[in-house]
Amino acid sequence: MSELPTGLSIIIPCHNEAGAIAPVLDQIERAAAGLSMPHEVIVVDDGSTDGSGTLIDPARFKLVTHAERRGYGAAIKTGVRASQYALVLITDADGTYPNELIPALVDSLGDADMAVGARMGASVAIPSLRRPAKWFLRRLAQYLAQRPIPDLNSGFRVIRRELFDQFKHLYPEGFSLTTTITLAALTSGRRVEFMPIDYHPRVGTSKIRPIQDTLEFLKLILRTVLYFDPLRIFLPLGLVLILAGMAVGIGSKLILGRLMDVSTVLLFVTGVQVLVIGALADLITRRLK
Secondary structure (H helix, E strand, C coil), X not given: CCCCCCCEEEEEEECCCCCCHHHHHHHHHHHHCCCCCCEEEEEEEECXXXXXHXXXXXXXXXXXXXXXXXXXXXXXHHHHHCCCCCEEEECCCCCCCCHHHHHHHHHHHCCCXXXXXXXXXXXXXXXXXXXXXXXXXXXXXXXXXXXXXXXXXXXXXXXXXXXXXXXXXXXXXXXXXXXXXXXXXXXXXXXXXXXXXXXXXXXXXXXXCHHHHHHHHHHHHHHHHHHHCCHHHHHHHHHHHHHHHHHHHHHHHHHCCCCCHHHHHHHHHHHHHHHHHHHHHHHHHHHHC
């Protein structure tokens, strides 16, 4: 791909956000006026049925429409394909993110590959029911990525187009796209900056499905880390199985006076197999880099 011109493409995925999209776009337009570079605003109407697309002025903003709903990730990918600049900023259409901070977020990028608006400011309106799952997924991701991650899946971030395109074959169609690019960047050694932001209550109804989307996030975290650093998963799992086999063998000998041969051997051999598979996966991963 030829080098893209310096500038910022602001991409807003939108599905049934008629109650919020117009004021959000006004806010973005005011904030973008403070940028020191050319910019464009691209709204991707992801199969809205509430007339959201009719509220977008084509003289002010670029509108791209999906005939039917394809998902958050698909909308972002469509927006990026339609963009023309070297930097891509994504934000939501529901009024949750402080879009007035767009210039500050762009400035925080500096020489990094991505800057993320981390929802850790003084006012963060994340529903209580979602907090335990978010905490668990973030801690798991931090362990696997081997560094702190203040916000794993914030939808307010600026990304260098080169970074986005490098991992586009990994991005899902749904909400997990932001999680994927965070983990892909961190586990591949890219520099990511986190800027604290507030997070406002959304306008309208959330599209998040708590159980299904949490399971998708978990699956995505494991898949992404397996892609970049498989030993982070296979090594501890294999060692746990080997130690469990040893513990069962020693415990049965001490307590029952006999060795539980089948259980001990099964756990031990399974642990060794997991380690071997992990080593092979790691060799393949490093060969492909």
